[in-house]
Amino acid sequence: MSKDKTRALVARFIDHLEAQRFEEAYRLLNPDGRFVMTGQTPASGTYDGLDDIFTRLAPKLSGFTELPKIKVSDIVIDGDKAFLRATGVGAGAYGRYEQPYYGYFLRVEGDGFSEIVEYLDTVQLEVALYGKALVAAESSEDILKGAGRRSARGREAGQGRERT
Template identity: 35%
Template sequence: MDQARSIARKYADLLCSGAFAEAFDLLAPNVKYRIIGTTPLSTDLHGRDTVKGALVPALASFKQPPQLTLKEIIVDGNRAVILASGHGIGPTGLPYSQPHYAMVLRIDNGFIADVEEYADTVAVEVALVGNKLVPA
């Protein structure tokens, strides 16, 4: 459990400091990374290089990079949940606000082997894609 907590904490600290590429270096070479939801950015990514190739440029496209704030890390065995919030200005120029954000990690052999990322999909649609929520 100590290894899972240590790796999750290092990952969270790097994300919170804006060192996204360095955080993704903690991913296993064959990581499975899932962004939950039905937005155009919701996807399954396989492999550290694929994750870095997709997410580092996406994060760099923000007009004001997302600033994450760590709330809590919960660890059980080789699993860790990072609870955080985040704010920035998306590539659309619109505010990106994630008051409740979660990442579920599985740690294996000193690397993050699986990630499931949960975020407010409306915030993603608005700030990253440029779609606005309208009444049905």
């Protein structure tokens, strides 16, 4: 695979991303290509081929009220592979969507991409699109105090262990 061919395909992908033409960007994936969205969100997963992307993934991203405006800042190309660094800002049904660090791994095969892997801050997706909230974790001291209260309640109810 020539670096020039990779560069040309990556340039088309970037043009579509930055113009918010996401469907066209993902149509650069080969029919049997694979798209991976990292994380554990409802949208995260592996999508095999264009039909899978448009039937399973697209509805999971329909909560955007303002499509992300993506700006690519860095491009690294090595033969048939490329990595892009980008940022994005948009809005979802539950608030502002800010991606300070998008990453895209792209692998070229034939006339299109055989693989696209999207790396992102999945918390932004969870909060803006799915209405999840980040809450502070309990401190270990709070957890231990809570365990002590549960043990005391159990003894009061006659459920504690008796030692003989």
